Structure formats: C-alpha cells, structure tokens
Amino acid sequence: MSAPLVIFFILAALAVIGAVSLILQKHPIHSALSLIVVMVALAGLYLLMGSEFVAAVQIIVYGGAIMVLFVFVIMLLNAGEEERTDFSKLAKFGGLPLALALTGLLAATMTKHGASIPNPETAGVLAPTRDLSKLLFTTFVYPFELTSFLILVAIIGALVLAQREKS
Amino acid sequence: MVPTQYYLILSAILFGLGVVAFVFRRNIITIFMSIELMLNAVNLSFVAFSQSMPANHPHKLDGQLFVLFVIVVAAAEAAVGLGIIILTARNRQSLNVERVDLLKL
Numbered sequence: 001m002s003a004p005l006v007i008f009f010i011l012a013a014l015a016v017i018g019a020v021s022l023i024l025q026k027h028p029i030h031s032a033l034s035l036i037v038v039m040v041a042l043a044g045l046y047l048l049m050g051s052e053f054v055a056a057v058q059i060i061v062y063g064g065a066i067m068v069l070f071v072f073v074i075m076l077l078n079a080g081e082e083e084r085t086d087f088s089k090l091a092k093f094g095g096l097p098l099a100l101a102l103t104g105l106l107a108a109t110m111t112k113h114g115a116s117i118p119n120p121e122t123a124g125v126l127a128p129t130r131d132l133s134k135l136l137f138t139t140f141v142y143p144f145e146l147t148s149f150l151i152l153v154a155i156i157g158a159l160v161l162a163q164r165e166k167s
Numbered sequence: 168m169v170p171t172q173y174y175l176i177l178s179a180i181l182f183g184l185g186v187v188a189f190v191f192r193r194n195i196i197t198i199f200m201s202i203e204l205m206l207n208a209v210n211l212s213f214v215a216f217s218q219s220m221p222a223n224h225p226h227k228l229d230g231q232l233f234v235l236f237v238i239v240v241a242a243a244e245a246a247v248g249l250g251i252i253i254l255t256a257r258n259r260q261s262l263n264v265e266r267v268d269l270l271k272l
Binding site for chain 2: 057
C-alpha cells in the first residue's frame with residue numbers, strides 16, 4: 001500500500017470514530033470535542049488532496065471560530081448531560097434501520113458508480129492559492145459580495161436575538 | 168494515490184452519521200453540531216470532485232471555492248443559530264428539543 005493510501009485510511013478512521021463518538025457521547029461538550037477531531041481529520045484529508053488553502057480555512061474557521069462559539073454557548077448555558085425522553089415507537093424501531101439504509105444506499109451508489117469518476121493523474125499537486133483568489137475576485141465576485149452582505153445580516157440577526165427584552 | 172471514489176464513500180458515511188445524530192440526539196446544541204457534520208461531509212465530496220478534474224480544466228478550482236462559500240454560510244448560520252438556542256434555553260429552562268413543543272409560552 002502506498003503512503004498516501006495509508007494516510008488516507010488513518011485520517012478516514014479518525015473522522016468516522018469522531019463522528020460515531022459525536023453520536024454516542026452523553027455530554028454536549030464531549031460531542032463538541034469529537035466534532036473537532038472530525039474537522040481536523042478532514043483538514044488533513046484536504047491537505048492530502050493538495051488543497052492547502054481549504055485545509056487552512058477548515059482549521060481556522062471551523063476548528064477555531066465555529067467550534068469555540070459552540071463550546072462557549074455550551075458553557076454559557078451550563079448544559080449538562082442529555083435528558084432521556086421516550087422515543088416514539090416508530091422512531092425507536094424504524095429510525096436506526098432507516099438511517100443505516102440511507103447511509104448504505106449512499107455508500108453503495110458511490111461504490112458502484114464512483115469508479116467511473118476519473119482519478120487525478122498526479123497526486124498531491126498543490127492547488128495554487130493565487131489561482132483560487134483570482135477566480136474569487138473575477139468569476140465569483142458577485143457571490144463573494146453577496147457573502148459579505150450575508151455576514152452583515154447574520155451579525156445584525158445575532159445582535160437582535162441576543163439582546164435582553166426590556167422589562 | 169488515493170482513488171476519488173474512496174473520498175466519496177467516506178463523505179457518504181459521514182453524512183449518514185450526521186443524519187443519525189440529527190435524528191437521535193435530544194440536545195438542541197448537539198443537533199446543531201450534527202448539521203455542521205453534514206456540511207463537512209458535503210465539503211469533502213466537493214474537494215474530491217475538484218481534485219479529480221484534469222489539471223488544466225477551466226473549472227478545476229470551482230469546487231474548492233464552493234467549499235469556501237459553504238464555510239462562510241455555515242459560520243453565519245452558527246452565529247444566528249446559537250443566538251436562537253440561547254434565547255430558547257432562557258425562555259424554556261431546557262435544552263431538550265422534546266420540551267420545545269409550544270408555539271406560545
């Protein structure tokens with residue numbers, strides 16, 4: 001087995017273990033830490049695919065900013081262990097098989113038809129960040145500007161939601 | 168060299184686990200985290216498709232740019248969503264989604 005394949009399997013196993021741990025952990029802070037493991041593993045996979053800019057953004061924005069926000073809110077609300085409530089009968093007996101069927105269907109489709117997708121001729125060629133930024137400011141300049149508007153809306157929305165009502 | 172197919176299968180598995188977490192967890196914060204997990208799974212397949220294209224294809228880098236946009240939208244969503252979670256938790260004294268069953272308190 002070649003070295004990239006070994007690295008891929010290690011990182012993939014790390015991501016899947018993190019995702020399973022997200023489901024199984026009872027305490028939300030443990031779930032958040034599991035999610036960070038998944039995100040760091042995915043950043044490693046992006047590096048393996050040669051997209052170093054996306055890997056850096058993944059670590060800084062996802063692993064850094066967004067997860068810090070999550071941990072902050074968990075601590076702010078003093079969230080304890082999850083309270084168990086009764087599943088409905090349908091969810092109890094139908095939920096897990098259906099979810100596994102969905103996962104299996106997706107994975108089976110990828111296995112069956114994914115072989116026709118061409119593989120990269122040269123592995124690990126770094127995608128030039130310069131080309132990426134050139135594209136961002138020429139072809140995709142309108143979506144980019146709309147994104148800044150979206151962030152403005154999000155800031156105002158978060159402020160309005162977070163302020164206490166005057167009583 | 169890793170076949171593109173492997174990345175897509177991993178992406179499908181992560182997405183399925185995100186759906187399972189979304190359906191089975193009761194804590195509103197954990198449910199929100201499972202949405203982020205699903206977004207991450209989709210990002211992985213975007214980058215995988217991007218790298219599977221030939222080196223001088225004019226649209227080779229588009230997939231990676233979509234990932235950047237998805238991350239920006241996810242960040243905005245997290246800011247607003249966590250604001251809503253704080254508000255709900257304050258008003259109902261509970262983070263359990265099954266306790267949030269009244270339109271008006």
